[in-house]
Amino acid sequence: MAKVEIRDLHKSFGDNEVLRGINCNIEAGEVVCIIGPSGSGKSTFLRCINCLEEPTSGTITVDGHVMDANSPDIDSYREDIGMVFQQFNLFPHLSVMDNITIAPTMRKKMDMAQATELGRKLLASVGLEEKADAFPRSLSGGQKQRVAIARALAMQPGLMLFDEPTSALDPEMVGEVLDVMRHLARDGMTMAIVTHEMGFAKSVADRVLFIDEGIIAEEGTPDQIFSNPQNPRTKSFLDKVLEA
Amino acid sequence: MSFFELLQESLPLLLQGLGLTLWLAFISLVIAMILGILASLAGLSKHAPLRALNSAFVAIIRGTPLLVQAYFIYFGITGVLGIRMSAFTAGVIALSLNAGGYLSEIFRGGIQAVDPGQNEAARSLGLSRGQTMRRIILPQAIRICIPSVVNQWCITIKDTSIICVIGLAELVRQGSQIIARTYRPFEVWIMVGVLFFIVIWLLTLLARIVERKVSLG
Ligand SMILES: Nc1ncnc2c1ncn2[C@@H]1O[C@H](COP(=O)(O)OP(=O)(O)O)[C@@H](O)[C@H]1O
Ligand SMILES: [Mg+2]
Numbered sequence: 001m002a003k004v005e006i007r008d009l010h011k012s013f014g015d016n017e018v019l020r021g022i023n024c025n026i027e028a029g030e031v032v033c034i035i036g037p038s039g040s041g042k043s044t045f046l047r048c049i050n051c052l053e054e055p056t057s058g059t060i061t062v063d064g065h066v067m068d069a070n071s072p073d074i075d076s077y078r079e080d081i082g083m084v085f086q087q088f089n090l091f092p093h094l095s096v097m098d099n100i101t102i103a104p105t106m107r108k109k110m111d112m113a114q115a116t117e118l119g120r121k122l123l124a125s126v127g128l129e130e131k132a133d134a135f136p137r138s139l140s141g142g143q144k145q146r147v148a149i150a151r152a153l154a155m156q157p158g159l160m161l162f163d164e165p166t167s168a169l170d171p172e173m174v175g176e177v178l179d180v181m182r183h184l185a186r187d188g189m190t191m192a193i194v195t196h197e198m199g200f201a202k203s204v205a206d207r208v209l210f211i212d213e214g215i216i217a218e219e220g221t222p223d224q225i226f227s228n229p230q231n232p233r234t235k236s237f238l239d240k241v242l243e244a
Numbered sequence: 245m246s247f248f249e250l251l252q253e254s255l256p257l258l259l260q261g262l263g264l265t266l267w268l269a270f271i272s273l274v275i276a277m278i279l280g281i282l283a284s285l286a287g288l289s290k291h292a293p294l295r296a297l298n299s300a301f302v303a304i305i306r307g308t309p310l311l312v313q314a315y316f317i318y319f320g321i322t323g324v325l326g327i328r329m330s331a332f333t334a335g336v337i338a339l340s341l342n343a344g345g346y347l348s349e350i351f352r353g354g355i356q357a358v359d360p361g362q363n364e365a366a367r368s369l370g371l372s373r374g375q376t377m378r379r380i381i382l383p384q385a386i387r388i389c390i391p392s393v394v395n396q397w398c399i400t401i402k403d404t405s406i407i408c409v410i411g412l413a414e415l416v417r418q419g420s421q422i423i424a425r426t427y428r429p430f431e432v433w434i435m436v437g438v439l440f441f442i443v444i445w446l447l448t449l450l451a452r453i454v455e456r457k458v459s460l461g
Contacts, residue, residue, distance in 0.1 A: 050368055052364050052367065052368065075367075075370050075371070075372045076370065078367065078368060078369070078370045079369070079370030080370075081368070082368070082369075083364075083365075083368035085361060085364070085365065087361055089359070089361040089362060089364065089365035090365075091362065091365070091366075091380055092384065093383045093384055093387070093458075102369075102371075102379060103369035103370060103371060106371060106375055106379070107369070107370045107371065148365075151369070152368075152369070155369060155370060
């Protein structure tokens, strides 16, 4: 059984069919990068995996659990799936440390001392130990995103979803966030990453999915996709982003 | 009687009235805040009957004068049900329902103004709907609402004066009784106005400080 199994996933908003039959497995420890034109359904695809969007039809299982927004256990399934957003979505009324400890203390009944200890370790791992007591508004974009990653990791998830984690960042801060993600990948985290950072995808991904108009138009190793794309749409997409 | 003598004679009674006004407003607003939060949650619920209940409540409160609401509760309801109710209780019920209706709209707007990404981030961590509402959405919504909530508090403090019609000896009623004895409406209404003004001014000052303390930058 794969970590994530997606069968014939369809998603419509009104009569706009955004996902048109996606089939895909993600194995434990695999790093999958998802690329494709804007509006092709990449975010929707990722958000269906943890049920932030409810599929119109099709099934998604994570660790064998059927992901269904109406399942009474959906909250506990989500504990095991971290998500990192383009706009960070840190909780502005909580300090950096509280952002990280809120979920483990509320969901895992971890006591405060233990959660704070975990928070310190995670902040150290993203290079922000000294920011524990700061508030999100005082951080740079790159720092915010590293805190957001630490916050997601605090639940010790088995799967991490990233939706364009560096797209809202000034160019000089992209590297620090990608470095953190590279470390995670090296430590064996299962990751699904929507990204426009082709260099990163090339070096970190085990597999690249090219999503176009709501289907996986092509998939393969980074080598296959970037050096030898078969689908003309993949080719023209890569030409456009690589010349930019 | 000089102005100073008038002041000396009136002030104790006016302060007594002010005490009742503040006590009435305080109790009513505590209840109204709780009612307002619950009603706003009903208004945002995914269950249609709860939403309908909230709309009806808000429409009735908005659509009828507080004066009528107070008369209806003190004379109408007690009459039909054959129960006895003190003017103070009736005043608290009328003011809490009235302010609760307006506050529910204020809170609903505040909750809807919180970035949807906050809800998504919290739910993606595994927090339940209720946990997300209590720990993530409401604390931010309340900050957004502070100016409008304080505005409603000011209105409710002044609306206590309407409750004098059911015979509660609050500030305005004390004022008119003094006038009935002294025939000095000009000075006494100024005193009543100044007392209201000071209270509202202090409240606004306090709200500014709180707002600055909890602002999210
Ligand atoms: N909540 C929503 N309601 C209506 N339409 C949506 C919603 N979310 C996304 N869409 C539409 O779905 C399409 C795909 O969006 P998205 O998955 O965000 O694409 P991508 O992430 O690849 O840029 C777009 O046309 C977008 O307008
Ligand atoms: Mg997107």
